[in-house]
Amino acid sequence: MTNEQLWVKYKEHNSNEAKEALIIHYVSLVKIIAGRLFTSYNAHVEFDDLLGYGVIGLIDAIEKFDHKKQIKFETYANIRIRGAIIDEIRHLDWIPRSTRQKYKRIEDAITKLQAEYGYDIPDEIVAEEMGMPLDEYLKLLGEVTTYSVVSLEEKIDDNTSFDIKSSNQDFEPETHYIDEEMKMLLADVIDKLPEKERLVLQLYYYSELTYKEIAEVLSVSESRVSQIHTKAISKLRISLKSVY
Structure with missing residues (x-):
């Protein structure tokens, strides 16, 4: 099943299976963004934590994304994933x-x-x-x-x-x-x-x-x-x- 078909199945037919498939497909994007941020924050936070924060952002992006709009999901998700990670890092307040x-x-x-x-x-x-x-x-x-x-x-x-x-x-x-x-x-x-x-x-x-x-x-x-x-x-x- 193509990504386009998965979006239709999830957004128009509320398929949890399609949603899970989209998460699995795009989790590689989370790994890239988390890995990039890890180079800046590795002394204070674990990579797996950043990955977890990013997955939360990915799920939020998938739930809010309108597949009918003329925009690539990757562009939209990048902002949501990065934002979710940065927000969680802020809440840690680890900087003296x-x-x-x-x-x-x-x-x-x-x-x-x-x-x-x-x-x-x-x-x-x-x-x-x-x-x-x-x-x-x-x-x-x-x-x-x-x-x-x-x-x-x-x-x-x-x-x-x-x-x-x-x-x-x-x-x-x-x-x-x-x-x-x-x-x-x-x-x-x-x-x-x-x-x-x-x-x-x-x-x-x-x-x-x-x-x-x-x-x-x-x-x-x-x-x-x-x-x-x-x-x-x-x-x-x-x-x-x-x-x-």
């Missing part, structure tokens, strides 16, 4: 307040210095602004890497809400506009980042390389990749804070 405070100090310093230096701010200058030795600042960047990713995820999720409400486009017009505006803003900021920061973002998010693999490409240490990633993410988040 001290880490959040440390990251805010970095973000505040970069925000202040961007007015003078733009997006290419030397580490030495940020360390001086924070009143700490360079090695201590670099160590701090590594410590808050995971939270920097989480904070950006939350900022993006808080300002986008996807759903299928129109037969003419994938999402509601207002939401579609906000989503496109955010993409344009992030793309503009990424274009202004120093070359290494742009490259790390490209390799991590688009090529989906690990820190270890990126380190080999750039001929630097994994800790240095982590530091570069944190700086790039903080600049993206600052740009979103200024608008949303």
Whole structure:
């Protein structure tokens, strides 16, 4: 039985067997999304937990999906699955307040210095602004890497809400506009980042390389990749804070 037939059987004839078949068919999508997020959160949550959260999102997506609309299920489900996982991670509240405070100090310093230096701010200058030795600042960047990713995820999720409400486009017009505006803003900021920061973002998010693999490409240490990633993410988040 084809996927199209399964959708008709489930949505139009309320077949539990068809629903189960759809879940089994699309669970591979959950594994891909959970695996991708696991690279950011593995020190704090088990992969099987992320997989479980994602399956909940998949089931929700299958139940709410309108198979008659002109949109691929994978596109819709990706958003629901990722959102379900991120929501559950938020509820865990595993990030210490001290880490959040440390990251805010970095973000505040970069925000202040961007007015003078733009997006290419030397580490030495940020360390001086924070009143700490360079090695201590670099160590701090590594410590808050995971939270920097989480904070950006939350900022993006808080300002986008996807759903299928129109037969003419994938999402509601207002939401579609906000989503496109955010993409344009992030793309503009990424274009202004120093070359290494742009490259790390490209390799991590688009090529989906690990820190270890990126380190080999750039001929630097994994800790240095982590530091570069944190700086790039903080600049993206600052740009979103200024608008949303």
